[in-house]
Amino acid sequence: MMMTASIRNNQLNLLARRAGYNLALRHFRTAQEFAADVGEGYNLADVLNAAWNDERIEEFQIRPVVNILLAERFGYAFGSENLKDKIESIEGLEKIVATWTNLQVVLVYTDANNGIHLLNPESPEPWENALPLSKDEHIVCYVGALGDVRSDALEGAVADVFTLLYGGNVKGKAGYRAAQNLKQFIQEEEEEKETAIQVVEPTQEKAVAPAPPPPGSGGSKKLTAKIAVNVTNELFHNGNVEAWKRIIESYRFKYPQLDVLIWYEGERINDINALFKWGKVKHGVPIMFSVAGDNPTDISKLRKYLFEGASQRFEAFLHGAPGTILQLF
Numbered sequence: 356m357m358m359t360a361s362i363r364n365n366q367l368n369l370l371a372r373r374a375g376y377n378l379a380l381r382h383f384r385t386a387q388e389f390a391a392d393v394g395e396g397y398n399l400a401d402v403l404n405a406a407w408n409d410e411r412i413e414e415f416q417i418r419p420v421v422n423i424l425l426a427e428r429f430g431y432a433f434g435s436e437n438l439k440d441k442i443e444s445i446e447g448l449e450k451i452v453a454t455w456t457n458l459q460v461v462l463v464y465t466d467a468n469n470g471i472h473l474l475n476p477e478s479p480e481p482w483e484n485a486l487p488l489s490k491d492e493h494i495v496c497y498v499g500a501l502g503d504v505r506s507d508a509l510e511g512a513v514a515d516v517f518t519l520l521y522g523g524n525v526k527g528k529a530g531y532r533a534a535q536n537l538k539q540f541i542q543e544e545e546e547e548k549e550t551a552i553q554v555v556e557p558t559q560e561k562a563v564a565p566a567p568p569p570p571g572s573g574g575s576k577k578l579t580a581k582i583a584v585n586v587t588n589e590l591f592h593n594g595n596v597e598a599w600k601r602i603i604e605s606y607r608f609k610y611p612q613l614d615v616l617i618w619y620e621g622e623r624i625n626d627i628n629a630l631f632k633w634g635k636v637k638h639g640v641p642i643m644f645s646v647a648g649d650n651p652t653d654i655s656k657l658r659k660y661l662f663e664g665a666s667q668r669f670e671a672f673l674h675g676a677p678g679t680i681l682q683l684f
Contacts, residue, residue, distance in 0.1 A: 396539040400461045400473040431499035432509035442488035448519040452476040457533035461497040501537040583641040587666040591636035598664035598672040609684040613648035
C-alpha cells in the first residue's frame with residue numbers, strides 16, 4: 356500500500372510547482388477549446404493542424420488531446436497497427452470517406468524520421484507532407500459519429516478505413532451516411548494569415564456603402580477575406596442577432612482599431628437587426644463576415660463565437676445586465 360501511494364504521489368509531482376501547474380492548466384483549457392470544435396462537427400485533425408501551424412499547441416500535447424477527446428469524451432472507435440505495405444496514394448480512401456456524411460475519420464501516423472502526422476482523408480494538404488506512408492510505421496485510426504451510429508458500426512468503419520488505405524474496396528453501409536452532411540470544414544486559406552489579407556481602397560466598393568475606416572487606419576483599410584458562418588439554429592432569430600451584437604461588441608472593445616463587417620448575399624449589412632427582420636436567414640444559410648483594420652487578430656476565435664451565436668447555444672452570450680461587455684477576447 357505504501358508503495359502504491361508513493362507512485363500515485365509521484366504522478367502529481369508535475370503539479371507541485373507553479374510552472375508545471377500552469378502548463379497543465381493551459382493544456383486543459385486548450386483541450387476544452389478543441390472539444391467545442393469537435394462538438395460543432397469539425398475534424399480534430401484539421402483543428403489541431405491549424406493550431407500546430409499557428410504554434411498554439413506543441414507536438415507533445417497532440418497525443419493526449421487526441422486520446423482524451425476522441426477515445427474518452429466523444430467515444431470514437433479506434434484501431435492501430437504497423438502498416439503492412441507502403442502507402443503511396445489515398446485516392447480511393449479520400450473518395451469513399453467523403454460519402455460518409457455521418458462519420459468523422461482521424462488518422463494519426465508516426466514516421467520514425469519525420470514525427471507525427473494528423474490526417475483527415477478529406478483534407479489532402481497534410482497528406483502531401485506524409486506520403487508515402489512507410490511499411491511497418493505505426494498508424495492509429497479513429498472513427499466517430501456525427502449522428503446516431505451503433506458502436507459495432509463504428510468498429511466496422513475503422514476496419515473499412517484500413518481496407519481502403521491498402522487500396523481495397525468496401526461496401527457502403529447505411530449507418531455511414533446521414534441525410535444531411537453535418538461536417539464543418541476549416542477553410543483552405545487560414546483567414547488570420549497575412550496571405551488572406553488584401554488592401555481594399557474605398558473606390559473599389561462602389562456596389563455597397565463603404566464602412567468608415569477604423570480609427571487610425573487612414574484613408575484605406577486592410578480587409579480579411581470574407582469568412583462564412585453557417586446558421587445552425589432553425590432560424591437566425593432575435594436571440595441570435597443579440598448574441599452576434601454582443602460578440603462583435605466584445606471584439607471591438609478588445610481591438611478598437613479593428614472593425615467587423617457583416618455580409619449577406621454579397622451585400623454589406625450595416626444593421627444586424629435586418630437579418631432577423633427580413634426573416635429569410637434560415638438553417639444552413641451562410642452569413643459572411645470580414646475584419647477591417649491593421650493586423651487583424653483572433654479571427655479564429657471570433658469565427659468560433661459567431662458560429663455559436665448562430666446556433667441554438669446563442670443564450671450563452673446573453674448573460675449579464677444590459678450594457679455589459681462580455682470578456683471573450
